Amino acid sequence: xxxxxxxxxxxxxxxxxxxxxxxxxxxxxxxxxxxxxxxxxxxxxxxxxxxxxxxxxxxxxx
Numbered sequence: 001x002x003x004x005x006x007x008x009x010x011x012x013x014x015x016x017x018x019x020x021x022x023x024x025x026x027x028x029x030x031x032x033x034x035x036x037x038x039x040x041x042x043x044x045x046x047x048x049x050x051x052x053x054x055x056x057x058x059x060x061x062x
Contacts, residue, residue, distance in 0.1 A: 030056060 034056045041047035051057060 033054060034051060037050045038047055041050055
């Protein structure tokens with residue numbers, strides 16, 4: 001069976017925009033959390049441990 005591309009309906013495109021907006025918001029929150037942790041960490045080991053506890057990675061983008 002062949003997949004056919006159909007134009008996005010207004011509802012679908014609204015959903016897509018909302019999803020992208022939510023992903024960008026989450027990325028911003030994660031970046032902000034990582035910066036806050038980095039500013040409070042005592043040393044590199046402390047930073048790594050705190051980031052791991054929060055499920056964050058140092059320098060990660062995406």
